[in-house]
Amino acid sequence: MFxxxxxxxxxxxxxxxxxxxxxxxxxKGFEEGVFLLxxxxxxxxxxAVLAYNIARAELEKHVTEDPFVAHNVxxxxxxxxxPGRTDPRLDFLNE
Known part of the structure; x- marks a missing residue:
């Protein structure tokens, strides 16, 4: 998780x-199942963005594609x- x-x-x-x-x-991040929040x-x-289910290198590339990042906003x-300990509603994070 990132x-x-x-x-x-x-x-x-x-x-x-x-x-x-x-x-x-x-x-797009939500549609791809990467963004949680x-x-x-x-x-x-x-x-702030909470991201999941993506490798760091791929996430770094994805972040550079944000127009705010690309245009230095x-x-x-x-x-x-x-994750070490989570509420049961977040059990999917420990899979």
Whole structure:
């Protein structure tokens, strides 16, 4: 499992220009079964993605395809998490 932190860069003002393409990138991640959750980092610092069922190298490539990353609207940091203990509703993470 991976946590992707997408923090706004100095080019934050360009976000509106790439928002539609960024949202399409998010939708693709959900359609592919890779993204489990997306949301904002408050207060207005960027966004976060919880990804699963993908190899790190493939995820890194996928992240570079985010228009926000490609156009330096955000910088991406990927953190790998190995689940140890989970709520029973998340048992699929331990498979």
């Amino acid at each position: 946590l992707i932190m997408l923090r706004f860069s100095d080019n934050k003002s360009a976000a509106a220009e790439y928002m539609q393409a960024h949202n399409a990138w998010i939708a 997306t949301g904002s980092i408050e207060p207005k610092q960027g966004g 955000v910088t991406a940091e990927i953190t790998e998490i190995t």
